[in-house]
Amino acid sequence: MKKLFILVLALILSVASFSKEITVSAAASLKNCLEEIIPEYEKESDNKILLNLGGSGTLRTQIEKGAPVDIFISANKENVDMLIDKNKIKKENSYDFLSNVLILVKSSYSKSEIDSIEKLKNSDVDIAIGNPKTAPVGVYTLQALKNLKIYDTLNSEKIIYAKDVTAVTQYLERGEVDFGIIYDSDKNRMKNPIVIGEFPKDSHDEIIYSLALMNNNKETEDFFNFLKKDNIKKIFKKHGFIVI
Template sequence: MKRLLRTMVMGSLILSLLLVGCDSGGNSTNGSNGAANTPQVKPTELIISAAASLKSSMGEVQTLYEGKNTQVKLIINYGSSGTLQQQIEQGAPADLFISAGKSQVDALLEKNLMVKESVVNLLGNELVLVVGADNTEVKSIQDLSKDGVVKIGIGTPESVPAGKYAKEAFTSIKLWDSLQPKFVMAKDVTQVLNYVETGNVEAGVVYKSDAQGSTKARVVESFPADSHKPIIYPAGIVSATTHKAEAEAFLTYLQSSEAQDIFTKYGFKIAGK
């Protein structure tokens, strides 16, 4: 019995020593390799409020920028410029705002909600009429007056810059009043394009950059440049940002030739050109 007890005690002691040794060895390994104990630095999350029409191009910009700046993660919130403006006014987090219209940025500047000296005219665009890829009835803007055209998609003029430009253009060419019963209002240009692509409307008014990326819709005609105010995409830093340096760096990148080349590939114009 004594021999059995001694064997059991010795076995327990040996096991304990082995466990302590393993733990000590693990600590020693971590101590000699500082990288194992170094906490991962979490990237700075930069929130960008961007007009819905920028979605495709900004996706490519985001990939390139994050690849070169691993310390920054871009969180992009897309929507109609009017909705994004309201979100910023109501205190929603945002570091940078890229609008499809000047009035939204001007409204935020009046309330000191954007850094005035940071605001730049980033991009330009073109207003076009689109129809479904198989639509052969509508061959011009004037054809919208035909009885066969029942629904025309446009952005809500009060909140969607593309809708505001559309109203200006139709008013200029004397079609606004007669076509008004046909208009189907949308929350943004992406929705207008979707209405056209799915056949829910016979035609729609969008930006050239939106139409360029579609395989289910085609451009019928561009609206005369002098029929509406110049289409400008201003961008600037939101006053409430807690990452001003990172926001400034990204805004600078958006104006670089690399980023501008991406935007022009998607149908945008370089502002001022």
């Protein structure tokens, strides 16, 4: 009996030794789809995914300070390029991964009669946007509002800068603002989104999610290849992303 116990224990330890943890730091807007995709991967693999979500700029800063990350998915290319410049990532290990659309959403609690992006001009509404210092959605938003000659007409005291796009949706759902500017994919995470319109693509830089393999080993490549499978691409599309 003792020999059998030792044999079983040795087998368990042997299997465990092949199991690896893969740390993925990803833009907050990827929350829902990654939380659906990761269990599918873990069913097929002995590897375990540790998911860290946040504003891409915040995640990049964590990596710069030495945070152990295997895969970084940024909601823009700039954060990945900055890590390439600092020799944290090899250029050949970065990839254009997904795209998205920028939209204006009205809170279901708002009584505002604004029904188009253009009508934001000279309005006095409460609006939540991403903080450009921590979230790419904020960069795209400021570009769009400025190029459309809207930003300077808004009441600056009523602009709330949120840490990431998830925080923008939370302001909307709690009715703390009239409007929020988010990615099209994020409306799928809301209960009652009222989409006012899409920002013209030429009003801001192209929205590109960039994926970088921080550790170019067998485990990270295994998960990366899993993300490229056709059935997984369908999950990204279901959640409103554009697969490149």
